[in-house]
Amino acid sequence: MKLFLWSICLLGVLVYKGSCLQVRYDGDQVLKITPQTSAQAQLLQELTSNWLLDLWNPDMVEDISTLREVHVRVPFSYVDQMKEKLLQQAIPFTVMINDVQKLIDKSTRSKSNTLPMSLENYDYKQYHPMEEIYEWMEHIKEKHSDLVSQHYLGNTYEKRPIYYFKIGWPSDKQKKLVVMDCGIHAREWIAVAFCQWFVKVIIEKHQNDPILTNALKQVDFYIIPVLNVDGYIYSWTHERLWRKNRSPQGNGTCYGVDLNRNFNSQWCSVGASRNCSSFTFCGPEPASELETKALVALMEPVKSNILSYLTIHSYGQYILLPFGYTYQPSENHAELTKVAETAAAKIKGVHNKIYTVGSSSVVLYNNSGSSADWAGDLKIKLSYTFELRDNGTYGFQLPPDQIAPTCEENTVAVMSIIEYLNENYLENNAVVVSSVWLNVILSCAICMYFTLTH
Structure with missing residues (x-):
């Protein structure tokens, strides 16, 4: 069975770059939460620490504070509990990313270019391994x-x-x-x-x-x-x-x-x-x-x-x-x-x-x-x-x-x-400016010379 799964995985790597990730985020959501009181901020700190949530903004649990927008990835297994606790405490939140894995798949599943790589065909509008x-x-x-x-x-x-x-x-x-x-x-x-x-x-x-x-x-x-x-x-x-x-x-x-x-x-x-x-x-x-x-x-x-x-x-x-x-x-x-x-x-x-x-x-x-x-x-x-x-x-x-x-x-x-x-x-830079003025002065001198001699 493992050999079969690795064969499928290898096929995915050959056809799609980066599609063989071992850790998946199916159903994980990223929530935007703004605690309104110090008690709400403290609760959010506790939930983040106890559930080992992935804070995206700010970086540190200690930086979760009143009226500061928090972005946090919540695993699928905690999503319902998290939302229930936020609603119970009247903590405002919105869903920023509804399914993290779907977004990852969208970003990484670009078909491989079968042509040998060159600077002419290198795609700067794609992510590269x-x-x-x-x-x-x-x-x-x-x-x-x-x-x-x-x-x-x-x-x-x-x-x-x-x-x-x-x-x-x-x-x-x-x-x-x-x-x-x-x-x-x-x-x-x-x-x-x-x-x-x-x-x-x-x-x-x-x-x-x-x-x-x-x-x-x-x-x-x-x-x-x-x-x-x-x-x-x-x-x-x-x-x-x-x-x-x-x-x-x-x-x-x-x-x-x-x-x-x-x-x-x-x-x-x-x-x-x-x-x-x-x-x-x-x-x-x-x-x-x-x-x-x-x-x-x-x-x-x-x-x-x-x-x-x-x-x-x-x-x-x-x-x-x-x-x-x-x-x-x-x-x-x-x-x-x-x-x-x-x-x-x-x-x-x-x-x-x-x-x-x-x-x-x-x-x-x-x-x-x-x-x-x-x-x-x-x-x-x-x-x-x-x-x-x-x-x-x-x-x-x-x-x-x-x-x-x-x-x-x-x-x-x-x-x-x-x-x-x-x-x-x-x-x-000063040399360049000096050169410009030197050219202007020289041009004026030439013009004056021709004016006086003709």
């Missing part, structure tokens, strides 16, 4: 070797390589850096899709966009398409809503660390758990994980050259500033806010989506040990967390038909940050 992303990276580095190089970042616990792209024109001078990480949280597939989309945009537009052309002469982009490789693969093959990496914890009693709680930035002080079974488990110590160690090893030696650090996540539609662990603003809070608000305005101009700007602790929730806060602690000028679409209608299962618009609007936002860097931090 890790083996295809590895292959895509190989094609990118081979076809665009003049601009792009692929580098080894480190290994995961399961011995898989983590790679990053270095994108920029060769230079004899010390170049500035913009660093982007994607896929820290395994289930946030849209973040991984965005990294690939952004690489494509740089390659396609670098010769026709003067700002990008100028930036690539002085800036190298370090782009990590998938940092949490093990977790991302696990979300395709076993458990679609897996979040952490896959390192064994608690003497093998549980698995995984939330990599975005594992950096040495007020590590595990707030908004993180020391319980290895929690989705927000911060790890046994700061930078305990191979993925975190690898990123730290990459950035620490060059931190003084990094102009911007961007970490890409979902969901909620935010551009978050440091810090999550304190309400105290960063030293350059005004600059960070100005740049982020410009980026949010650019986003709204594309598909009319509103992204909220502010420090994580103020507009979202408290958290510590994140990569963006760690970058902020390193005094990197422009450090942001981008929380992509949506506001909860689909949550972590954003349908493939929203990949393109999500990537389009956030590409414009990131390009606005690059434009700001170009105007304020890149030396050649």
Whole structure:
């Protein structure tokens, strides 16, 4: 019987990508709940803890509070009980996702392309499993070797390589850096899709966009398409809503660390758990994980050259500033806010989506040990967390038909940050302006010469 089931499963993998998940969510619902009183908030905390419910927003049970919207996945076995208790206590709620598994099936069941993969037929409007992303990276580095190089970042616990792209024109001078990480949280597939989309945009537009052309002469982009490789693969093959990496914890009693709680930035002080079974488990110590160690090893030696650090996540539609662990603003809070608000305005101009700007602790929730806060602690000028679409209608299962618009609007936002860097931090910008005025003066002199001599 097992052989028969595995045969069916294998057939599903050959025909449909990602349809062989071992953990299923049939009948699970995601509820939007807004407690009106402290007693209602306390009850919701107790239910979430006792039933080990998967909180989507906020991350921590302790952050459930009065008048704060809560998104929580309720297993089918608890759905009726949950709704009954909410109704008994007059706690307002609505159903955001009626059947989680149906939404997952819709997002993952894309028929395989029988053609050999090439950059010409690579579909940026679909989610891709890790083996295809590895292959895509190989094609990118081979076809665009003049601009792009692929580098080894480190290994995961399961011995898989983590790679990053270095994108920029060769230079004899010390170049500035913009660093982007994607896929820290395994289930946030849209973040991984965005990294690939952004690489494509740089390659396609670098010769026709003067700002990008100028930036690539002085800036190298370090782009990590998938940092949490093990977790991302696990979300395709076993458990679609897996979040952490896959390192064994608690003497093998549980698995995984939330990599975005594992950096040495007020590590595990707030908004993180020391319980290895929690989705927000911060790890046994700061930078305990191979993925975190690898990123730290990459950035620490060059931190003084990094102009911007961007970490890409979902969901909620935010551009978050440091810090999550304190309400105290960063030293350059005004600059960070100005740049982020410009980026949010650019986003709204594309598909009319509103992204909220502010420090994580103020507009979202408290958290510590994140990569963006760690970058902020390193005094990197422009450090942001981008929380992509949506506001909860689909949550972590954003349908493939929203990949393109999500990537389009956030590409414009990131390009606005690059434009700001170009105007304020890149030396050649002044040279370019001087050259323009020199040409104007020279043209005027030539005109005067011909006027006087004829």
